[in-house]
Amino acid sequence: MMKILTKNFGVPDSHLLKVARANGAYSSLGKLFAMKPEDAVQEVKKSGLRGRGGAGFPTGTKWGFVPKGTGKPVYLVVNADESEPGTFKDRAIIEKDPHLLIEGILIASHAIGADTVYVYFRGEYYRQWERFLSALKEAKEARIVGERPFIHAHRGAGAYICGEETALLNSIEGYRGVPRIRPPFPAVSGLFGCPTIINNVETLASLPYIIREGGEAYAKIGTEKSRGTKLISVCGHVNRPGVYEIELGMSIARFLAEHAGGTPEERALKAVVPGGSSVPVMTAAEALGGCLSYEGCEKAGSMLGSGGMIVMDESACMVRCLADIAKFYHHESCGQCTPCREGCGWIKKICERLEAGEGREGDLELMLAVADNMQGKTICVFADALAMPVKSFVTKFKDEFEEHIRFGRCPR
Amino acid sequence: MEFSFTKEQKERAEEILKRYPVKRAALLPLLWLVQEKDGYVSDDAVKFMAGFLDISPADVWGVATFYTMFERKPAGRHHVQVCTNLCCRLKGADWLLRYLKNKLNVEAGATTSDGKFHLSTVECLGSCGTAPMMQIDDDYHEELDAEKVDRIIAGLK
Known part of the structure; x- marks a missing residue:
């Protein structure tokens, strides 16, 4: 290579x-x-x-x-x-x-x-x-x-x-x-x-x-739409977190196995965020069928973004993960545009009440509606950077979010 | 108490001003100098900086309060910052924060009674692959376990 x-x-x-x-x-x-x-x-x-x-x-x-x-x-x-x-x-x-x-x-x-x-x-x-x-x-x-x-x-x-x-x-x-x-x-x-x-x-x-x-x-290196090599920084539930240079187009499955060294104790892969916290989350199936290139990540339901890969295995609670992402964006919104300033706070609050077992019927729909009101409605793409994780987490891991409401607690 | 740069800082401030075509652009680097001297940006420093750059104190205050690394009141001698963002959380940031709270006997956002440590939680510091981690003053400490934390804290004066 x-x-x-x-x-x-x-x-x-x-x-x-x-x-x-x-x-x-x-x-x-x-x-x-x-x-x-x-x-x-x-x-x-x-x-x-x-x-x-x-x-x-x-x-x-x-x-x-x-x-x-x-x-x-x-x-x-x-x-x-x-x-x-x-x-x-x-x-x-x-x-x-x-x-x-x-x-x-x-x-x-x-x-x-x-x-x-x-x-x-x-x-x-x-x-x-x-x-x-x-x-x-x-x-x-x-x-x-x-x-x-x-x-x-x-x-x-x-x-x-x-x-x-x-x-x-x-x-x-x-x-x-x-x-x-x-x-x-x-x-x-x-x-x-x-x-x-x-x-x-x-x-x-x-x-x-x-x-x-x-x-x-x-x-000559890489794929037609993604030329050259790219650094991938990988963290979360992997045995060998770190920074690796790959030829663009490498399959995520191969990257996870060869570079990241798989998940700890061979726990099942649950989700992959391939390009920094702002891109849509991939399910394990999407990730394992996807490639690390601009077009490959898009095809697999996400984006290559910065190449900052976050891996979650079956022990992760997806509601908790989204709550942490929302906390970040709420903290970092510059506050200039209302949909972002207010939306980030709403998402954070809803995630936190879901995780605390105080979720209400209709919370998931509310989150999606808030995300809709954020995406594409602000001066920069910061609001989109939270709206995309929200939409993907809530729709791709819907069962897990619903369980939190039904059980009145985090089942994990 | 009126703020002023030290003699050596004055020279550095002059050098910093030369880097930019307009004076105001020196605001962030100069606020770093203020913080280097006092440990925080005081009301007096805000007034001083406004005069130094020919802008209003409100302009300086707006900037000093926007950026989280500028302290607005005196903090402890050492600033211990624990990343509690997603990636660190997946790798034990909750444990680390709990451990430090117990060890230093202080809550996040507060200073120990002897004024030695100020503990806070922060968002991503770009250390996701070496989590859990903390930043103490200018240094990152990564891949932490109890033994390592004990050693690092014991090594601070």
Whole structure:
């Protein structure tokens, strides 16, 4: 299996420049700087790379939206605000191969013509922020990173919503992290009203390979609609939780067996959330018949999202699980849009009363109605990110929810 | 008491201001400096910051209260944060929280009587594969069991 993102993960001290360079870091730059920016964009378009933050938008196409000749500076913003429950892959890149990220930043900056880069770290990733800063210092001392682009590491301060790209921009500008209405899209008017491209850490870390080996080589990996490799962070009821690089298209059954090592004590698989807490849950049957690709997860009733996989075996209570998800979204809603602010609270309350054995007849219908009133009715997709789990949990595990009402307690 | 940066912080603040084309963008990094000095963001610090960046105290207050990592009152010497999100819950976060409550003799959201520890619950910290976990001050402690927790707590001054 081709290792593009994790090839140095097992190398001792792989975060140090000396070691990283001995393992190929920055070897794409010679070729990059001989390329015109538009050729670099073209190469990434050819690769078929899609954004790895969760939305899966084609990276080269996104870059192509930057208008030419506006006279305004162009910004590159790196989204290292990883905070979706189940997702811990960007953290692995920053900790184990920060130079791969910096190389990716240099490539993207060259392609879009950015002369200033802000890397937005979630506030809690303090040690990861430090690690990035020391890698950046080394790269500057070695003159790999020169006068331009300016690369600044900006720390958030505890707000999941700042992973949403326009909320992130507001946060950098010194405001509360509330999403902006689009249009205008950030590529046209983003940070400080200037053209801005926001890319995820893993997306950028995929670029050195694409430039070095060519977009076509990258496009040969994976499936037609999901090119390349992807990091999957797996947690919950598995024997070997962790971050694994897979060729897109791998079956979930094989991933669970070969990488995640199956469930503890060989308990039966109950459910899989394949792409971070915001995507619809899959039943065991859906998961075992599904593939880890954008289209494969959709076919199996969910989404690949960020690749943050949460596994539940038969010992898990699905009402409790949804209550925990709802608690998260209730805590993290920015409060700007009423359907989200109120809806998240309602869902949380209903889940908690179901789990406490105080569920009422009609609660499931009420939850679905609330979810309907949230989905697609707000400025950003945060509300959808709770509505989708609600709809899928309640419909796919209906018996379990009904039992809670019928028995007046959690049967587990 | 009026807030001011230390001499060394003043220099860092000047350097931070240079990173952004507009002053206000320095607000989050500067609030981090405030918290580094005092351990929390006081009313006086809010006023100071408003003057420093030419914005209203309400603007500063709005930002300082939006982000959960900015403390609004003095906390304990060590901030112990336990993730109780779904993924940690599947791997024993309930146990960990109970254990810490008993061990430190404090409820979540409160500070121990000697002021040494402040215990709180938090949402996902990106440590789902190494659950259960807690963050103490700037450090993550992962794959915890009773013995490990005892050792970590005993090692704190």
